[in-house]
Amino acid sequence: xxxFTKEMVEDYADKLLIGLTEEESQMVLNEFDVIDQSIDVINxxxxxxxxxxxxxxxxxxxxxxxxxxxEESISIEELLQNCDETSDREVEVIKVVG
Amino acid sequence: xxxLEKSITEIHEALLNKTVTSEQLxxxxxxxxxxxxxxxxxxxxxxxxxxxxxxxxxxISGIPFGVKDNYSTKNVLSTGSSNTLxxxxxxxxxxxxDNLFKKxxxxxxxxxxDEFGMGGTGTTGHTGIVKNPWNPxxxxxxxxxxxxxxxxxxxxxxxxxxxxGDSIRKPAAYCGIVGxxxxxxxISRYGLFPFASSLDHCGVLTRxxxxxxxxxxxxxxxxxxxxxxWDSSGVDLTKTLKNDVTGxxxxxxxxxxxIKKYKNADAxxxxxLENFQRTLKICKELGMEVEEVSVDEKLxxxxxxxxxxxxxxxxxxxxxxxxxIIFGPREEGKNYVxxxxxxxxxxxxxxxxxxxxxxxxxxxxxxxxRYFFNAQRIRRLLVDEWxxxxxxxxxxxxxxxxxxxxxxxxxxxxxxxxxxxxxxxLQVGNFGxxxxxxIPNGFINNLPVGVNITGNCYEDEKVLxxxxxLESKMNxxxxxxxxxx
Numbered sequence: 001x002x003x004f005t006k007e008m009v010e011d012y013a014d015k016l017l018i019g020l021t022e023e024e025s026q027m028v029l030n031e032f033d034v035i036d037q038s039i040d041v042i043n044x045x046x047x048x049x050x051x052x053x054x055x056x057x058x059x060x061x062x063x064x065x066x067x068x069x070x071e072e073s074i075s076i077e078e079l080l081q082n083c084d085e086t087s088d089r090e091v092e093v094i095k096v097v098g
Numbered sequence: 099x100x101x102l103e104k105s106i107t108e109i110h111e112a113l114l115n116k117t118v119t120s121e122q123l124x125x126x127x128x129x130x131x132x133x134x135x136x137x138x139x140x141x142x143x144x145x146x147x148x149x150x151x152x153x154x155x156x157x158i159s160g161i162p163f164g165v166k167d168n169y170s171t172k173n174v175l176s177t178g179s180s181n182t183l184x185x186x187x188x189x190x191x192x193x194x195x196d197n198l199f200k201k202x203x204x205x206x207x208x209x210x211x212d213e214f215g216m217g218g219t220g221t222t223g224h225t226g227i228v229k230n231p232w233n234p235x236x237x238x239x240x241x242x243x244x245x246x247x248x249x250x251x252x253x254x255x256x257x258x259x260x261x262x263g264d265s266i267r268k269p270a271a272y273c274g275i276v277g278x279x280x281x282x283x284x285i286s287r288y289g290l291f292p293f294a295s296s297l298d299h300c301g302v303l304t305r306x307x308x309x310x311x312x313x314x315x316x317x318x319x320x321x322x323x324x325x326x327x328w329d330s331s332g333v334d335l336t337k338t339l340k341n342d343v344t345g346x347x348x349x350x351x352x353x354x355x356x357i358k359k360y361k362n363a364d365a366x367x368x369x370x371l372e373n374f375q376r377t378l379k380i381c382k383e384l385g386m387e388v389e390e391v392s393v394d395e396k397l398x399x400x401x402x403x404x405x406x407x408x409x410x411x412x413x414x415x416x417x418x419x420x421x422x423i424i425f426g427p428r429e430e431g432k433n434y435v436x437x438x439x440x441x442x443x444x445x446x447x448x449x450x451x452x453x454x455x456x457x458x459x460x461x462x463x464x465x466x467x468r469y470f471f472n473a474q475r476i477r478r479l480l481v482d483e484w485x486x487x488x489x490x491x492x493x494x495x496x497x498x499x500x501x502x503x504x505x506x507x508x509x510x511x512x513x514x515x516x517x518x519x520x521x522x523x524l525q526v527g528n529f530g531x532x533x534x535x536x537i538p539n540g541f542i543n544n545l546p547v548g549v550n551i552t553g554n555c556y557e558d559e560k561v562l563x564x565x566x567x568l569e570s571k572m573n574x575x576x577x578x579x580x581x582x583x
Binding site: 009012013014015016017018019020023024027028031032035036038039040041042043044045048049051052053054055056057058061062063066074078079081082083084085091093094096 | 185186187189190282283296297322325326328396397399400402403404406407414418422423424425426427428431432433434435437438439440442443446448451452454455456457458459460462468469471472473474475476477478479481528529530531555
């Protein structure tokens with residue numbers, strides 16, 4: 001029996017604000033045990049817990065602090081061009097507070 | 099031979115000699131773009147109003163090129179091949195593309211990718227499937243599918259790509275061309291739509307190694323807008339291409355290349371690995387030493403899973419800015435959460451949703467150590483293993499995948515536990531940020547196959563030098579795709 005349920009899969013999606021159709025939910029559910037077994041391979045390496053996780057490619061990255069200088073930035077009008085609903089120089093959204 | 103089927107240096111000379119003009123090249127490239135679009139569906143946008151530029155001493159000046167549609171291009175639709183950004187027009191240009199513009203390069207189209215680069219088949223872009231120009235029943239691979247198809251058919255000498263797992267180097271192999279991703283951070287990622295930031299690389303697809311060096315020479319450079327970019331101003335990738343390779347040492351991995359390791363090997367895999375051995379022979383004829391090395395099979399078999407966990411987890415975070423509120427097609431809803439959810443539900447394709455769900459699953463509190471951190475631990479072990487090889491060898495040479503491009507029909511971009519390490523080993527190049535190049539090394543069933551050379555970080559010149567010399571001893575340099583079937 002699968003260790004996953006439709007509710008679990010939908011919860012994982014919902015946490016990312018993604019909804020699933022019946023078909024999509026079933027597709028993921030059908031595959032999820034295989035996916036889980038597949039990624040579980042990484043837990044079969046001996047003494048893996050002793051290894052420091054690697055989150056970045058280069059081990060010699062030098063980060064310079066930039067000077068605190070005011071730079072020209074893109075105009076608000078330009079930034080709003082891709083927004084479907086605007087009001088003056090602001091993004092219009094549905095009322096949040098009652 | 100048409101001008102756009104020539105190398106960058108040859109086209110540049112023709113421009114300087116005035117045997118052709120930038121205007122003529124652009125016209126030719128646009129006509130070819132429309133022809134290729136009809137046949138193989140390689141483009142999201144064709145820029146019919148592209149303007150010629152002045153021909154200068156810069157090699158790429160006046161010459162048309164293509165841009166993968168996950169690079170931001172100011173005032174030009176940039177969709178990431180996703181419905182979530184089907185109407186998105188950036189207000190800035192990616193640094194690497196701007197670097198090309200500054201030297202006079204002319205963008206003529208934006209190329210199709212798997213949605214946000216999250217796929218390896220070239221079949222999941224919102225404008226449809228990209229077909230392989232050697233045989234349209236086969237895939238181009240992905241995610242840089244449109245770029246690979248366009249370069250292979252002679253639309254222009256180069257197009258940009260991006261590579262998170264093997265998204266430049268696999269399609270290059272399937273389309274019979276060159277695909278190069280330099281060391282992580284050599285090219286700024288500013289303006290590249292992020293997929294998995296710790297693995298994402300910018301790079302290029304070309305028809306010969308020298309062109310790859312020329313283009314990346316222009317794209318690269320430290321960028322204040324990408325804190326992971328580094329100063330490579332002292333590096334000229336074209337300078338050492340022609341160096342003698344005598345005495346250089348190459349390693350290949352027994353567990354990936356020995357046909358006896360594959361119990362159910364078909365004739366194609368056998369031929370692919372035999373062809374690889376012939377390529378090794380050429381390396382030896384060039385004076386290089388070639389040796390077989392061993393890597394723990396358990397580790398090799400965990401490459402694909404490590405990639406899936408890290409890339410899906412990072413993607414969930416990177417894609418959280420896709421809300422449809424400040425950009426993208428806005429959806430209705432009773433409140434802002436419902437608006438965002440409706441937008442994401444409607445516009446992400448089922449395949450990308452599946453990857454997000456995997457990402458969400460491995461990041462759950464109860465799973466995070468077991469999956470996400472353990473994947474990062476395996477990442478370190480694999481990178482250490484490759485670095486250990488680089489202590490004794492100049493580069494690792496391996497076949498790309500298990501053979502030529504699979505058929506489109508029946509192909510699924512699904513992740514399952516049967517994936518062979520041979521199919522996915524290029525992902526180690528992303529784990530370690532290694533410079534890595536694929537060049538064509540033959541044909542199987544009338545379809546091209548490729549070989550990959552990967553070196554240690556910052557040793558791009560050596561990797562390109564080896565690739566250049568090997569390419570010069572084979573017959574696949576500058577080839578143009580022709581339907582053989």
